[in-house]
Amino acid sequence: MDGTAFCIACGSPPPLTSTRLCESCLRSRTKFSTLPERVQQHRCAKCSMYEVEKRWVNIGEEELGELRVRENLELIDGSVGVKVDLQYQPIDERTSRIYVTVSGDLEGYEFHDDHEILLQTSNAVCQSCTRKAGAYFEATMQLRSAGRRLTDNELKNLRGTLDEILNELESDPMFFVTKEGPVTGGWDLQLGSKSLARTWARKLVKRFGGTVKETSTLVGMREGTEVTRLTLSYRKPAYDLGDVIRLKKNDWIVNSWQKDGPTLRSIKQNQRIGVTWRDMEKATVKCSLSDQIVIDILNLDSSGAEVMDPSDYKVVTVAIPYDHDRSCSSLRIAFIDDTWIALPGHRGVE
Ligand SMILES: [Zn+2]
Ligand SMILES: [Zn+2]
Structure with a gap:
């Protein structure tokens, strides 16, 4: 110079x-920093979610206040080492004041600004509440059982897995149930989103086995694109994990679910097989898991164990299963064709 x-x-x-x-x-x-004196925001009158960057979110008021300051704060070019302090003060249900202090350096000189923002909240209705109110739905889920009526308990367990998805923290706002109720042989639900229906169907199959049939129906056109509705029909098998079933004159325990059908474990010998859902249509449940009993061994010799018959308290001898661990003092027994049978896979008190 x-x-x-x-x-x-x-x-x-x-x-x-x-x-x-x-x-x-x-x-x-x-002007080192600028902030508007008033900021307007929207809150859904039905579910209290706030609109943030064109989305509706659940957020605490103070955290939202900080976010509004970040959204609206403008700093002069060349500013360095900027620090923002704020104090949030609620006034009433719809209004709050935020005191903001901004400090930093420009051209080696220290700057310090004080601002006051009035944050005003007005009512709106979010997209998901609008759709709920309009009975909007994208997908139908049909819960059925293969070959019989679903019991109340089965229905409760199936429906419970939907609540698990809906209660997840990051759950999509379109994840809602529009309508549901009993139909012959099962339960039908209308759901706010196709992706919810598919997510739930995957969960059902993983937990309870069974199959899902998917159909799509054209319901109209919107802005040049086809609008379709999805119907998912879930068929729960008539048996559960742990049940003893009879298939082609042999008895098996339902061991796990795979895509094409369950795997079965023989009750007589160390053998596991995979079968298809179709094969299993010929299977009959001989003793469900809930009817099986864990019972103490009274006496054990090389081939059999004495146990007390739970129906008449007489001592009976049952053959010990092929995988029995001799340090285990109990057996899991099932009443099949008028006889108590000890099952493999039992590992002590449950
Ligand atoms: Zn809402
Ligand atoms: Zn000058």
Whole structure:
């Protein structure tokens, strides 16, 4: 800088900024930070979610206040080391005041601004509440059992897995149930989103086995695209994990679910097989898991165990299963064809 430099605004001698202003002219011409005096926001009158960046979210008021400051704060180009402090003060249901202090450096000079924002909340209805009110649905889920009526308990367990999805923290706002109720042989539900229906169907199959049939129906056109509705029909098998079933004259325990059908474990010998859902249509349940009993061993020899018959308290001898661990003092027994049978896979008190 040569000796003739001076402030372009007032003619003062150096020191000068890069734009040739003295400190006092820099300060009088600079708005270090700007914030609006009022900020308007929307809250859903039905579910109390707030609109943030075109989405509806559950958020605490104070955290939301901070977010509004971040959204609206403008800083001058070239500012460094900026610090923002704020104090949130609720006034009433719809209004709050935020005191904001902004500090930082510009051209080596320290700046410090105080702001006050009035945050006003007005009522709106979010997309998901609008759709719920309009009985909107994208998918139908049909819960059925293969070959018989679902019991109340089965229905409760199946329906419970939907609540698990709906209660997840990051659950999509379109994940809602529009309508549900009993139908012959099962339960039908209308759901707000196709993706909810598919997520639930996957969960049902993983937990309870069975199959899902998917059909799509064209319901109209909207803005040049086809609008379709999805119907998912879930068929729960007539048996559960742990049940003893008879298939082609052999008895098996239902061991696990796979895509094409369950795996079965023989009750007589160390053998496991995979079968299809179709194969299993010929199977009959001989003793469900809930009818099986864990019972103490009274006496054990090389081939059999004495136990007390739970129906008449007489001592009976049952053959010990092929995988019996001799340190285990109990057996799991099932009443099949008028006889108590000890089952493999039992590992002590449950
Ligand atoms: Zn000046
Ligand atoms: Zn809402």
